[in-house]
Amino acid sequence: MMRELIAVTARPGIISFAGGLPAPELLPVEAWAECTARVLADDGPRALQYGPPFPPLQAQIADLMRRRGADVAPEQVFITSGCQQGLHIAGRLLMDPDSAVVLDRYVFPGVRQAFTGFARDAREVPSDVAGGLDLDAVAAAATRRPAPRAIAVVPDFHNPLGVSLGEAARDRLIDLSRDTGVPLVEDDPYGWLQFEGEPARPLVARDPDRVIYLGSFSKTVAPALRAGWLVAPPHLFDKLRVIKESVDLETSALIQRTLSAFLAAGHLDAHLSRVRATYHTRRDRMVDLIARHFPAGTRWSAPRGGMFVWAELPEGIDTLALLPTAIEAGVAYIPGAAFASTGGHHAMRLNFSNASPEAMETGLATLGHVLHTGLDRPPG
């Protein structure tokens, strides 16, 4: 459903807050061209041949993980073709058709697909923009029989909610995993995009034996690389390799080598500085415009990183029902219902990374107007 929505909202003339696209004007086009040219000149045919995980890239990713506080050996870095593939591989590793998984009530559909493609029993835990994930409910779901095979969480800049888990919540999740034996799957595509506040250490930094961590270069370098990684306990690697071989054999040697050159040249830090500063400004402007234009009673997240604001509208506004009106008026968003198996009808996800300041100004004013018309309708 989400991709279809995004396709509709990509029509010319629509101001779209629907996608999860990085700011296009920041994508490192020249640096990537330089690095590709250098790799093909230096490595020649090896860059176009079949190639296993590229050891220098594994070591560079281990360094990145250490900067987040996680002591990861290069051999524990498993290269994937993006975070979604990491989720899929983790799902295949952990689940079978009869097993259960613990998930947020609101979650990126790719996370749900990766696990519920295998699991009949998805135990959904309440989460909202004010309190984040309800950890008492996680504990209850994790201890119910049969034991679930995974607890899937997005600790930093949650998609769609924009919220992050605090230190105590992270420690409690680790304790819960230790007590129940249920592994944690930590989906972290956005953790590298923090622009405000003190970073919290990821779950994998707290107990690497209990966590499968998923990272991505889609939001930090470019989505078109289709490159990410997974960190897992060493005893799982034989199985992970068999699954990877069966799903797409391996991740592009050319992309792996070029990414390695990009990191070695120091482009990532320079790029992330620009991205974080831009997203910070856009987040500020978005929450300011929401405050100005949205109906009284609206609540929203003010994420300290990532790409998304979640807005909970007053009861009576149905964001799914209002979407055609909004598109007619020239503005688009993702209705909250797209992230939930039930509910979410009064909420919406708004992306701030991809919109220019002018588009944001016009688009959110228009959207505020549409929402006020929704409020005026008699309850349905």
Added chain:
Amino acid sequence: MMRELIAVTARPGIISFAGGLPAPELLPVEAWAECTARVLADDGPRALQYGPPFPPLQAQIADLMRRRGADVAPEQVFITSGCQQGLHIAGRLLMDPDSAVVLDRYVFPGVRQAFTGFARDAREVPSDVAGGLDLDAVAAAATRRPAPRAIAVVPDFHNPLGVSLGEAARDRLIDLSRDTGVPLVEDDPYGWLQFEGEPARPLVARDPDRVIYLGSFSKTVAPALRAGWLVAPPHLFDKLRVIKESVDLETSALIQRTLSAFLAAGHLDAHLSRVRATYHTRRDRMVDLIARHFPAGTRWSAPRGGMFVWAELPEGIDTLALLPTAIEAGVAYIPGAAFASTGGHHAMRLNFSNASPEAMETGLATLGHVLHTGLDRPPG
């Protein structure tokens, strides 16, 4: 097992006939560098952003299919991250844990994995280097209850056997699919590498409603692109898109656009001419050296395309048991048993695309010597 073997045989000093690697000196390094630079200069951020299937590439692949006699619309071209992903997606589309599949007895392990990951019941059909696939056995397996969900075949330059199906066999498979309602999965990574004889039309050209066709750019352009495609009846596309989204979201926009530029510039034809001529020479030399050095009673395929010769050694030679001796002597191959769930112990797969003439000369003489020692051993 196969990838581990290939890793062992990649040790310096080993002459390896084990892999399935294209000739490295022919990989189009300069053309790819040119095309990447042009795409990044012309398309800018769009080449690094998220991107759906790239319509010009879909149209170019439809043109390629028409050259093989298949009338395919661009919208019927589904872009994959390589042929193995095509197999995986076809497996997920067609199979469930209780369903059956009809497979060659000897088959590339990736094909078996893609279907038996889902199917309990793999109905294996005899095939050998002399007669190819036993079609009476295919018919028997396809009509047994419960009806299988797929018949998976490699009509051109079969991996590992090197054999191809004739016109009559192809027509019979189509008739069988029509009579039984069982779809055909046509795995065709090698069909573009024919260097001798008249090409036969692929199955999908004979009846597009009954066939899921899998193509790849790994052997025709470069393995590191991780790009291929699938052709399927239009009514399957909604499901295919959902599966693709869940396994890796999409295939790299950068690779898709660069491939499109590579094809538009006419590089593919020039490249394939060189590849076919080189592989033809290497095939000739390999079968000549096998005839010269291998024990009397050995039978082998003389493939008219592709990358592999299959050699069936006299009874009493166990190619799996002999492999350590061969590696000790400095030469490697894949034992036939790696392609079969049972049997294959007297056979081996030899790759001719990756070996220089000198390596082939030395390696096959050495291997012949090792095989003679195997023959001298007392049975059992």
